[in-house]
Amino acid sequence: NAGVTQTPKFQVLKTGQSMTLQCAQDMNHNSMYWYRQDPGMGLRLIYYSASEGTTDKGEVPNGYNVSRLNKREFSLRLESAAPSQTSVYFCASSEGLAGHEQYFGPGTRLTVT
Amino acid sequence: GENVEQHPSTLSVQEGDSAVIKCTYSDSASNYFPWYKQELGKRPQLIIDIRSNVGEKKDQRIAVTLNKTAKHFSLHITETQPEDSAVYFCAASVYDYKLSFGAGTTVTVRA
Secondary structure, three states, X not given: OOOEEEEOXXXXXXXXXXXXEEEXXXXXXXXXXXXXXXXXXXXXXXXXXXXXXXXXXXOOOOOEEEEEOOOOEEEEEEOOOOHHHOEEEEEEEEXXXXXXXXXXXXXXXXXXX | OOOEEEEOOEEEEEOOOOEEEEEEEOOOOOOEEEEEEEOOOOOOEEEEEEEOOOOEEXXXXXXXXXXXXXXXXXXXXXXXXXXXXXXXXXXXXXOOOOOEEOOOEEEEEEO
């Protein structure tokens, strides 16, 4: 079991460029999440998907879009990157409704210049 | 939405001493309180969690206490060891999927 995997591990973008962060889980989890982690601010939820076919905004969704491609995969897209989106991005998954452990991926370190 | 505050932001302890991290939450309907540990350069991992119908939970050297009336919960690490050095995050959620995380506490265990 690989658990939660993310690609790429590192990425440097210029302002205005677009990119998609990929996430996949092999634990047959229903729910998936995208967080960003910035120094001194903990983990902030960008978007989440309660189950295949549904997505909802989290705390900081502006500038991002997501796609729940199937039960395993949940991608995060930056349409026009900005320096404020420089961060470490974590994907996570959990078995189901609230109260379940979230399993995190290894993270993607994104720098926007 | 839920607001979780975490204190202190940094904590330095002598090896073998105890460490305590405190969190407060704003939404009295919150009912699930996990703690995650993140080692340098690694992903966050769950170390312990507690639900609102329980006041205290222990797992070896770590324990979590919950005071629903005061809306705060704490992580206690006893007999600290160098491998306890990490960033610890508390979180809280109501009956939905959204965990609200605290800002984190960087714990350093001095040998």
